[in-house]
Amino acid sequence: MKTGSETSRIGWLLKQMEGNRLLYVWGIFLTVVYNVMQLTVPYFSQLIVDDFLTGENAAHNLENNPTLLIVEVAAMVLLTFTRTIIVYCACMTYEKVSQNILYKVRNRLFDKLEHQDMSFYDRFRTGDLMTRLTGDLDAVRHMIAWVVRMLVECVVLFGSAAVYFLILDVQVAACLLITAPVIMILTGAFRNRVKPMHEALRERLSLMNTATQENISGNRVVRAFAREDYEIAKFKEANTEYSKANKKTVLTWLTFFPFIEMVANMLPVILLIVGGIAMIDGRLTSGQYVAFSTLTWALANPMRSLGNVLNEFQRFSAASAKIIELDMAEPVVVDKADAIDHPGRFEGDIVFDHVSFSYDKLPIIRDLNMHIKPGQTIAIMGETGSGKTSLIQLIPRFYDPSEGSVRIDGVDIRDLKQEQLRKNIGLATQDVLLYSDSIDGNIAYGDIDMPESRVRRYAKHAAAREFIEELPEGYGTIIGERGVGLSGGQKQRISLARALAIEPSILILDDTTSAVDMETEKNIQESLRNLSFPCTKIIIAQRISSTKDADQIFILRNGQITEQGTHDELVAKKGYYYELVKLQNGGVA
């Protein structure tokens, strides 16, 4: 996706400032004030020196007017105090605005992530998304909190010093200001050079994030294969690449900086020669010379900082491109503007009408027709990769079919609101994903206000109550990410309890009991038959014992239904199902 020019990135940033703009302008105003003060405060200490130390009337003043000294000293202290307060207020204003915007953008990006469809998640690596929401956002924060402030400081200091100098003496001032275009050219060249480096650096950071994240998530596999050394070598590569990119970026700055520094250092030299000659020729008084020399820093420092400011700006620019990309990404699966409002329970009548579905141009479901009546229990079986999981993922609309339609209670699900649709579906996925939270919190995932009694009831239905209650902290036990610490069967049962607890009108169990022992599975089936709410059940399983009591069994092969009927019908048919039964029963059908 194209993320546009730098102007559009700044435009994006300005848009984010909405609601904070006035405060920000206030911050900029304060910056101007304290910088002007920074130029004028030295005047007061100069006054003391002139009046009481080096001036012609110094001795006289001290003797006759010591109060003036105290007044002047007090003025100096007070002005500094005021200035530092203004600096503090300005800094805090920038922090406030930048944090507000960080907060706003971060939350919005998260909302974006929450509403992306599954194909988005298939495209982006976890580590990369994490980089966008952390490192990249921090670059945006830094832009608002620091880069802009420094820029304002540079402009104000340079601008006011330049004006002041021009008023003092045009000739000398012009000679000093000649350095400015040189600096502009240098920093401009630097900016062009460093720009692609920040983009590369940002990529390396993302890759390192990904390498770390996958190593942590895959720690069991790493240990199992004793691949620690390989992982370390792999990480070393990411670490080295990042380090290299970082050095390259910094060293680019350090290559330019001595030149910039040298140009800035030319200012006192120019002043000495040009100003000196002017003094010799009587065109400049020594007072004017001192005025020039005490404020040369106000020209030199902005020149020095400008490059650094631009450097940070490029970092922002590279990072913001990634953020804007995320911000602009629109899911393909969205609610229609005129989506039907259906807040209540669904009947649970599901129709697949000539449904085809391809993923990455690979056809997975081909022209499939299926009708599941409310309250029925159906089973889907088939070879690995035959499309079972893809098929059921079309029901909660994780993906849209490429052709045909899925209808629930007679309505095309594309006309429904996703949230209302999904609230009606209880899904227990194959790949059990639990959260690092209490067991209670995991089961109540679908409704955080779920009463505890309901959590317990469905834990029992899922045959999970016994083992949960045996845990030292029972339902309050914190389970690790992905439910680690629990056995496979235990995880599956919690996942099942989670799906049941929302009392869905459609329950989809995708191989949910594969790791559960037979006896427990029997109990689970028993409770599934006796649910207190009406529910259409779709079960994917490999074990005949899990599917034989279904009202209808569908056999899927290459994305098409090849057999369909009850257990007895299919056994009588002597097809794939019959073979399955035979295999699992040790030859007895």
Add this chain to the structure above:
Amino acid sequence: MARNTYGQDEKLEKPFDFRHLLRASVYIKKYAKQMICALLLSAVAAGTGLLAPMVTQHALDVTIPEKNKQELVLLGAMLIGIYLVSVTFSAVRSRIMNIVGQNIIFDIRRDLFGHLQKLSFQYFDDRPHGKIQIRVVNYVNSVSDMLSNGIINVILECINMVFIVIFMFMVDVSLSLVVLAGVPVLMLIMGYIKNHQRRAWQKVSNKNSNLNGYLQENITGARVTRAFAREDENEKIFADLSGQCREAWYEAVKYSNLVWPSIDNVSVGVRAALYLVGLLVIGRGEVTVGVIVAMTSYAARFWQPILNLGNIFNNFINNIAYLERIFETMDEPVTVDDAPDATLLPEIKGEVEFKNVCFSYEEGKPVLDNVSFSVKPGESVALVGPTGAGKSTIVNLISRFYNLNSGQVLIDGQDISKVTLHSLRSQMGIMMQDSFIFSGTIADNIRYGKLDATDEEIKNAARVVCADDFISAMPDGYESEVKERGSLLSQGQKQLISFARTLISDPRILILDEATSSIDVQTERALQTGLNAMLEGRTSFIIAHRLSTIKNCDKIMYISDGGITECGTHDELMAKHGAYYKLYTAQTVA
């Protein structure tokens, strides 16, 4: 130890001290030469820089009043020369120090990551993964400047200060004391700020860590969120965590931003005191005008390094919070490690023996209670029994993923706690319930089991597990890119790929923990034929609930209540009419 969640701050046990910096010196020492070199360069640059005001002074006092234009130009040229030297030296110093800084964080990151590789499952099980990640990536980045330029600058500024103090005392003792009186005042202020600041930045690191933990789980769990239409709830939680980050940051900068203005004020206060004390208290005559002028200029020079130190100090306080976290992770004890006198386990023949093994994950909750069994080389052993009975635990102990409470696990008669982990695990092929796929190509994922595997070997392994067909049918075949969460593959397909990954490693002992649960029965059957040929002569352990999978094993052990309750061949156990019999008959459909 209690597990940590996104909603929980990680408590830091250790109190703050500068020993963390001392500890960091291990990383810095390596670059001592460069650091000293940089110090010298800086000293030369600073020394040369001192010449500049002298030249200017001479020009103003002598050259200009004498109207000597030629000399003026000459002095200008000298000034350029001085600046050239000083800029060049500082530039070289900056280059050196930036490379050192990058190298230091490279080293820290390498060690941190290396240490993570040694930590047990438990460590990863006990906290959100995003919280570990943020330490390796973000926190390490934060400390780079502190450990390179920061330290050099502290040294330089301190030297600078010492010199100025000496000069000051040489000029006037009593006025010097006035200047130095500002120091304790500043100390008091800084002491107050520091306490708040440190806690505030720790909070920032905690809150960021929480946010990262939550974010990562949410990206990984996107499918579950969608399935339960939990988006709005999650957004609320995230907004809350995000808000906490904002508050914590704002609170922290409230203190950090105080440092600089405080120094500024104290320094101006000192100057004011100088004027008042010098002029009014001591009075003209006692001290000359020149002394006061000199003292004010020294005072300014004295406070400049302090101002710089203040900035460095700020940086230190902010980043020490991160350094603490990094070292905390590095200090995490390695529970399962090579014994000091560990030997290499020779090629495994395949005899496995458990001798009175007791094991528990948590104290007081034994999972295995005095388990003993032995397996002959080449035997295939099935473990069956109710979920949570300890089947996975037994196979995990063979690979020494955990330490025993008591008893021994022997392979070929050798206690596995006395051999190196690498020599042990590299000979085992373990396939776990959770088949993790790395992002990369399918071929890469299979190759993970044997890094130098040829394409042909990869294809062969895939063929044995019946994965070749579906892989070849994909648009890019074995080179198809898969992602960690990638839904391009079904769970069964992922299992087949990780199966191929296990097989290609040519393990001496094969452990299949529910490895085929998501694979259909027919594929599994086909797979077994290939597998049997491969496994000839190798010991294998299989955990499966589908009993058709394990019927033909040499030995079937029924695990329940922390031990082995039945053991024998299928026929023997069937004849026994015990728990296995019940299980088996329940599975066969009448």
